[in-house]
Amino acid sequence: MRNPFEYGGVVSGEAFCNREKQTSDLVRAMENGEKLFVFSERRYGKTSLVRAALGKLPRKGYVCAYVDLWPTDSEATFVTTVAKAITESMSTSVGKVLETAKKFFGSLSPSVTMDEEGKPALTFGLGKHARVGPALDEVLVTPARIAAKGGPRVVVVFDEFQQILEYGNDHVERKLRSVIQNHRHVSYLFLGSRKHLIQKMVLDRNRPLYRAGGHYPLGPIAEKHWQPFVRQRFADADKGIDQEHIHEVCELTQGHPFYTQHVCHVLWELCEPKAGCEHRNAPGGGEGAVGPGKLCLHDVVGVSGPFPEAVLEGVGGGGLRSEGVCR
Numbered sequence: 537m538r539n540p541f542e543y544g545g546v547v548s549g550e551a552f553c554n555r556e557k558q559t560s561d562l563v564r565a566m567e568n569g570e571k572l573f574v575f576s577e578r579r580y581g582k583t584s585l586v587r588a589a590l591g592k593l594p595r596k597g598y599v600c601a602y603v604d605l606w607p608t609d610s611e612a613t614f615v616t617t618v619a620k621a622i623t624e625s626m627s628t629s630v631g632k633v634l635e636t637a638k639k640f641f642g643s644l645s646p647s648v649t650m651d652e653e654g655k656p657a658l659t660f661g662l663g664k665h666a667r668v669g670p671a672l673d674e675v676l677v678t679p680a681r682i683a684a685k686g687g688p689r690v691v692v693v694f695d696e697f698q699q700i701l702e703y704g705n706d707h708v709e710r711k712l713r714s715v716i717q718n719h720r721h722v723s724y725l726f727l728g729s730r731k732h733l734i735q736k737m738v739l740d741r742n743r744p745l746y747r748a749g750g751h752y753p754l755g756p757i758a759e760k761h762w763q764p765f766v767r768q769r770f771a772d773a774d775k776g777i778d779q780e781h782i783h784e785v786c787e788l789t790q791g792h793p794f795y796t797q798h799v800c801h802v803l804w805e806l807c808e809p810k811a812g813c814e815h816r817n818a819p820g821g822g823e824g825a826v827g828p829g830k831l832c833l834h835d836v837v838g839v840s841g842p843f844p845e846a847v848l849e850g851v852g853g854g855g856l857r858s859e860g861v862c863r
């Protein structure tokens with residue numbers, strides 16, 4: 537049986553724990569054409585959450601462009617990445633991609649080539665001497681064009697938004713300001729993982745995006761949501777874990793989604809079917825406790841690291857010095 541606790545990538549479906557309120561908040565924001573900055577530290581689940589919210593919107597009547605800015609490093613790569621995301625969100629079939637690309641972004645020389653796996657891939661190119669400014673205007677005005685005159689509702693998500701601070705100038709930030717102000721029928725969500733940067737971008741009066749939208753900090757997942765989630769997944773594999781042990785895991789990770797999944801992944805792996813996970817308090821942090829069938833959470837911290845400061849403090853300061861043993 538596959539380990540039900542996933543850490544690292546985007547999680548969905550059975551691997552996705554709660555976030556019900558946050559999902560419905562984001563769905564409402566999208567329906568209302570709101571502009572929202574969603575931020576947290578790394579690995580708190582922003583991408584998984586926004587993907588879950590996008591999945592709740594009716595397919596009919598909505599065009600949702602998800603733009604991952606992580607690979608972008610300049611205005612030009614921003615332009616081509618946004619153009620690609622919008623085109624793909626508008627195309628129902630591979631055959632239609634090039635047609636759509638030409639219709640909306642003809643000036644960006646769209647072409648479809650085969651990637652290494654033989655799959656068709658859409659690419660855009662900004663000619664060497666092409667001016668980026670007009671191309672930027674063109675891609676950023678497109679969502680509003682699509683939504684105009686009773687068109688579909690449009691949602692644009694910019695993930696890893698802090699990346700625009702690496703572009704060397706603030707053209708994108710400035711341009712987005714007017715887009716946000718004027719595109720009443722388009723919802724924009726900006727996801728960022730460097731909290732202080734995003735806050736600075738939105739809450740600093742001197743920045744173009746000052747109070748350009750609402751801000752939505754994403755916190756950890758509460759223990760009351762982890763309890764049934766973790767217990768059920770152990771039970772499904774005929775493994776047992778009781779409330780107190782899940783509580784200790786949550787204390788250790790402070791509900792941080794990535795770390796909670798990681799610790800549970802390790803515990804689940806070490807726990808034999810028809811057995812239960814048991815924790816024993818071990819003075820001295822359980823040194824030497826790792827062996828076949830045994831797991832010291834302190835060591836999981838080492839394996840998973842780097843843990844957030846607060847978590848490490850909890851472990852080092854004697855907050856949690858326990859040894860988890862699978863019997």
Ligand SMILES: Nc1ncnc2c1ncn2[C@@H]1O[C@H](COP(=O)(O)OP(=O)(O)OP(=O)(O)O)[C@@H](O)[C@H]1O
Nearest residue numbers: 542543544545553578579580581582583584793794
């Ligand atoms: N709702 C959730 N339920 C269970 N696990 C979650 C949830 N959200 C996030 N996780 C855990 O956190 C990990 C990271 O999630 P995700 O990539 O969505 O976070 P992120 O904030 O977008 O991260 P990054 O800062 O790297 O962009 C997932 O692989 C999963 O282990």
Ligand SMILES: [Mg+2]
Nearest residue numbers: 582583584695
């Ligand atoms: Mg992410």
